[in-house]
Amino acid sequence: MxxxxxxxxxxxxxxxxxxxxxxxxxxxxxxxxxxxxxxxxxxxxxxxxxxxxxxxxxxxxxxxxxxxxxxxxxxxxxxxxxxxxxxxxxxxxxxxxxxxxxxxxxxxxxxxxxxxxxxxxxxxxxxxxxxxxxxxxxxxxxxxxxxxxxxxxxxxxxxxxxxxxxxxxxxxxxxxxxxxRLYLVETAQKGLAWLRLTASGRAGHASMLHPDSALTELAAAIARIGSHPWPRRLTPTTRRMLAEICDACGVPFDEDDLDSVLDRLGPVARFVGASLVHVANPTRFQAGYATNVVPELAVAEVDGRFLPGLRDDFLDTIDRLAGPSVRREFIDVEEAVExxxxxxxxxxxxxxxxxxxxxxxxxxxxxxxxxxxxxxxxxxxxxxxxxxxxxxxxxxxxxxxxxxxxxxxxxxxxxxxxxxxxxxxxx
Missing domain, CATH: 3.40.630.10 (Zn peptidases)
Incomplete structure (x- = not known):
């Protein structure tokens, strides 16, 4: 042919x-x-x-x-x-x-x-x-x-x-x-942790005081997780990537100034930037069945992506942000690869x-x-x-x-x- x-x-x-x-x-x-x-x-x-x-x-x-x-x-x-x-x-x-x-x-x-x-x-x-x-x-x-x-x-x-x-x-x-021209070769992938978070409390009439509301407890936990500023972490792959980009551009690689390196990638910087941090995005929230009833159970789901070699670091942080009253379980989990x-x-x-x-x-x-x-x-x-x-x-x-x-x-x-x-x- x-x-x-x-x-x-x-x-x-x-x-x-x-x-x-x-x-x-x-x-x-x-x-x-x-x-x-x-x-x-x-x-x-x-x-x-x-x-x-x-x-x-x-x-x-x-x-x-x-x-x-x-x-x-x-x-x-x-x-x-x-x-x-x-x-x-x-x-x-x-x-x-x-x-x-x-x-x-x-x-x-x-x-x-x-x-x-x-x-x-x-x-x-x-x-x-x-x-x-x-x-x-x-x-x-x-x-x-x-x-x-x-x-x-x-x-x-x-x-x-x-x-x-x-x-x-x-x-x-x-x-x-x-x-x-740089051709990006994917050599690593974040791990996946789809999580179900559950809070329990006492159900009752919504006209009463409910300091142990499951919905309020879980909403606060989800807000902490969704707004958490995850620190940038350089895995061997991302460190090599950024160093190679700097070398190709003829500039020194400064780990304390990663933004200047990412800026050189133009539109793809957002895509690559997500590989420098853990990510945890709340995606679903379910609670209650009537406006005048405080529910006894609230459930939320979180799409988590953790960096290679740092699964425990990710999960420990999620547990800390969720708090001791929120139960965590896996919906699906896949290990990171490198x-x-x-x-x-x-x-x-x-x-x-x-x-x-x-x-x-x-x-x-x-x-x-x-x-x-x-x-x-x-x-x-x-x-x-x-x-x-x-x-x-x-x-x-x-x-x-x-x-x-x-x-x-x-x-x-x-x-x-x-x-x-x-x-x-x-x-």
Whole structure:
């Protein structure tokens, strides 16, 4: 297959996948998974379709490498997307419209662009050195119970021999100075702690005094947690990232002046800045059943994200802020992960980028959210966020994750397909 052919296919496939509504919750991923199956089988490949619940489709393809002594590489992406309200969009969110040099629609950024590049590269007659396992997964947006979590628990043999993985969210360019392009490689992810906080008190008529009101107790606890100024903490990944940015810009790295470093990242600073602190956002509050009754129970939920290596520090602080009268329990918990940056895989990423962009530099960063890489870590597979895209410096790409008017430049898709194929062929 000629280079232009698979690059064109990446663009076409991205648009076609966007046109399949895979909102989660919603209709499921089966139709999109069947589309991927069709593309792969047309090229003579032998993918496996795994449906973990009605209409929750996953596709897994193993491409044998020429050197069986090398550990395998997992390349994965998810087919589901978060819902979109068409009233807020410039174009219909499931149109897959190609306009103004971009492919538009829900999933263009998160992450049908990568799903399309994976399919185009897999079809291109790839001859890898090591085994490649491609996985197009369901349900990442709501935790992966019908996707990565299910496959890791029930079908781990599908990933046998894989030591590393690449997926979202990383590999795209930012320009902290004219002519200086940094490609952020995600090497760490915060841990997840979804918490349920409960306060109990004496129920009674609201006309009376209630100094032990459960609702008042919990409201105060939630206010303390939601307004707490978490201090910045530099993990090995974030310290390395900031030092690399300063080195690239030719300025000294001052740990006491982090704002000046973040300012160099422009719009992406908010995205990266969230990786320097724990985060705890109250998201739900339930109490009471009548205006004239003080309830005996109040329940709130908190979305917590803690830095690698600092889970106990995070939970101890939450308990202190909540107070002794509030009971804490986990709704869901996932450990933070951190992979090394100085590895042959990262060196291969840089080489593949520089083949297309001689000015490229790579820097590690910690993702403030989580991806399926965290689930595959349970199998001992070290995960990296690397979806290579050379972006216009004025495009606020990070803001489009789960945002309105998602779009990816056609030139970036073509660039990414070339870099991804080079990486998977040579590593």
């Amino acid at each position: 000629t280079p232009d052919r698979y690059e064109d296919e990446a663009v076409r496939m991205c648009a076609e996948l966007i046109r399949v509504d895979t909102s989660n919750p919603g209709p499921g991923e089966r139709e999109a998974a069947e589309l991927v199956m069709t593309w792969l089988t047309e090229a003579g490949l032998d993918p496996l379709y795994v449906e973990t619940a009605p209409r929750r489709g996953n596709v897994v393809l193993r491409v044998p490498g020429s050197d069986p002594s090398l550990p395998g590489l997992l390349v994965h992406g998810h087919l589901d997307v978060v819902p979109a309200d068409p009233r807020e969009w410039t174009v219909p969110p499931f149109s897959g419209e190609i306009a103004d040099g971009c492919v538009w629609g829900r999933g263009a950024v998160d992450m049908k662009h990568m799903a399309a590049m994976m399919a185009a590269v897999a079809r291109s007659g790839l001859r890898p050195r090591r085994d490649l396992v491609f996985a197009w997964l369901a349900d990442e947006e709501t935790g992966g119970d019908h996707g990565a979590r299910h496959l890791v628990a029930k079908r781990p043999e599908l990933f046998e021999g894989c030591a590393e993985s690449i997926s979202e969210v990383g590999g795209y360019s930012v320009e902290p100075a004219p002519g200086l 992979a090394p940056f100085d590895t042959p895989l990262v060196e291969a990423m840089l080489a593949a980028l520089r083949a297309e962009d001689p000015q490229a530099r790579v820097v590690p960063y910690c993702l403030s959210a989580g991806t399926d890489n965290r689930t595959f870590d349970r199998l001992g597979i070290r995960g990296y966020g690397f979806v290579p895209l050379r972006l216009p410096p004025e495009l606020d790409f990070a803001a489009m994750f789960h945002g309105v008017d998602e779009r990816v430049p056609v030139s970036a898709l073509r660039f990414g397909a070339r870099v991804l194929r080079d990486l998977l062929s040579t590593y």
